[in-house]
Amino acid sequence: xxxxxxxxxxxxxxxxxxxxxxxxxxxxxxxxxxxxxxxxxxxxxxxxxxxxxxxxxxxxxxxxxxxxxxxxxxxxxxxxxxxxxxxxxxxxxxxxxxxxxxxxxxxxxxxxxxxxxxxxxxxxxxxxxxxxxxxxxxxxxxxxxxxxxxxxxxxxxxxxxxxxxxxxxxxxxxxxxxxxxxxxxxxxxxxxxxxxxxxxxxxxxxxxxxxxxx
Amino acid sequence: xxxxxxxxxxxxxxxxxxxxxxxxxxxxxxxxxxxxxxxxxxxxxxxxxxxxxxxxxxxxxxxxxxxxxxxxxxxxxxxxxxxxxxxxxxxxxxxxxxxxxxxxxxxxxxxxxxxxxxxxxxxxxxxxxxxxxxxx
Numbered sequence: 453x454x455x456x457x458x459x460x461x462x463x464x465x466x467x468x469x470x471x472x473x474x475x476x477x478x479x480x481x482x483x484x485x486x487x488x489x490x491x492x493x494x495x496x497x498x499x500x501x502x503x504x505x506x507x508x509x510x511x512x513x514x515x516x517x518x519x520x521x522x523x524x525x526x527x528x529x530x531x532x533x534x535x536x537x538x539x540x541x542x543x544x545x546x547x548x549x550x551x552x553x554x555x556x557x558x559x560x561x562x563x564x565x566x567x568x569x570x571x572x573x574x575x576x577x578x579x580x581x582x583x584x585x586x587x588x589x590x591x592x593x594x595x596x597x598x599x600x601x602x603x604x605x606x607x608x609x610x611x612x613x614x615x616x617x618x619x620x621x622x623x624x625x626x627x628x629x630x631x632x633x634x635x636x637x638x639x640x641x642x643x644x645x646x647x648x649x650x651x652x653x654x655x656x657x658x659x660x661x662x663x664x665x666x
Numbered sequence: 667x668x669x670x671x672x673x674x675x676x677x678x679x680x681x682x683x684x685x686x687x688x689x690x691x692x693x694x695x696x697x698x699x700x701x702x703x704x705x706x707x708x709x710x711x712x713x714x715x716x717x718x719x720x721x722x723x724x725x726x727x728x729x730x731x732x733x734x735x736x737x738x739x740x741x742x743x744x745x746x747x748x749x750x751x752x753x754x755x756x757x758x759x760x761x762x763x764x765x766x767x768x769x770x771x772x773x774x775x776x777x778x779x780x781x782x783x784x785x786x787x788x789x790x791x792x793x794x795x796x797x798x799x800x801x802x
Contacts (some may be wrong), residue, residue, distance in 0.1 A: 497738035498749045
């Protein structure tokens with residue numbers, strides 16, 4: 453059943469991508485001139501090139517901290533609503549804080565603060581999106597029983613789940629409008645799960661104040 | 667405790683006969699409820715098989731994407747480096763922040779400060795919740 457869904461998803465993504473790249477009939481989004489067609493190919497080339505960079509970064513991060521990525525992936529699957537809400541609030545907080553820091557640029561302290569915020573935001577987004585890749589890969593292709601796991605030769609392990617997730621979301625990303633929306637939602641989920649699990653370390657962000665019991 | 671007791675402690679099912687012979691072990695393990703656990707019936711844990719590195723799939727996927735990217739770059743008449751440069755440069759985050767700044771500026775600093783405090787308070791409240799994850 454799951455394998456059928458996986459195959460159907462891959463075929464659907466391929467068909468949609470093929471239709472977008474070379475539509476059978478004219479749609480308002482279809483290129484009508486040679487320059488529009490060239491621009492569409494260039495955009496697709498840029499997207500696929502970035503996808504390759506994502507694969508490399510995801511492989512490196514998963515090899516370096518596979519357990520953390522797995523914990524964050526589990527969190528996004530068990531508490532999706534919390535991760536999404538946290539991601540939305542965190543993105544809003546990043547934007548408002550960036551505006552606040554931009555007011556401080558004339559006082560010199562603004563630039564290092566902005567740089568620090570940008571680094572935090574980029575690391576959060578990259579790590580979180582990789583966790584979402586793992587979650588998507590696990591939802592679609594992970595084994596549900598030990599027998600199935602033992603039967604599999606290639607389709608198991610964190611690295612395989614991450615790569616499957618990237619390939620699926622990457623194929624969806626090539627669809628105009630829908631791809632951008634889906635990728636944006638995945639980023640919000642990712643930022644949420646990265647912050648909810650403290651980058652997979654599952655430590656509290658804030659310490660609770662307690663008086664020492666004598 | 668002798669060797670037989672040690673062997674029983676290590677594998678009670680295989681050395682079940684020892685319990686009939688040894689009074690010490692019988693009194694020691696009498697209160698312990700033992701139930702055989704069929705590992706196969708337990709749900710699959712997330713970490714099982716997770717460390718396996720499926721290099722053929724990973725390399726195959728990466729090389730396939732690289733081949734498609736190179737083909738598309740060749741069709742578009744740009745180098746892969748130029749494509750990456752365009753991709754990294756077209757970051758919409760800065761544009762979004764500028765747009766929101768433009769929308770918020772007419773509202774005044776008081777509204778901005780209130781919004782900032784409300785959003786960050788909600789963020790702190792959401793961050794206080796412990797992750798469920800593997801405990802769920």
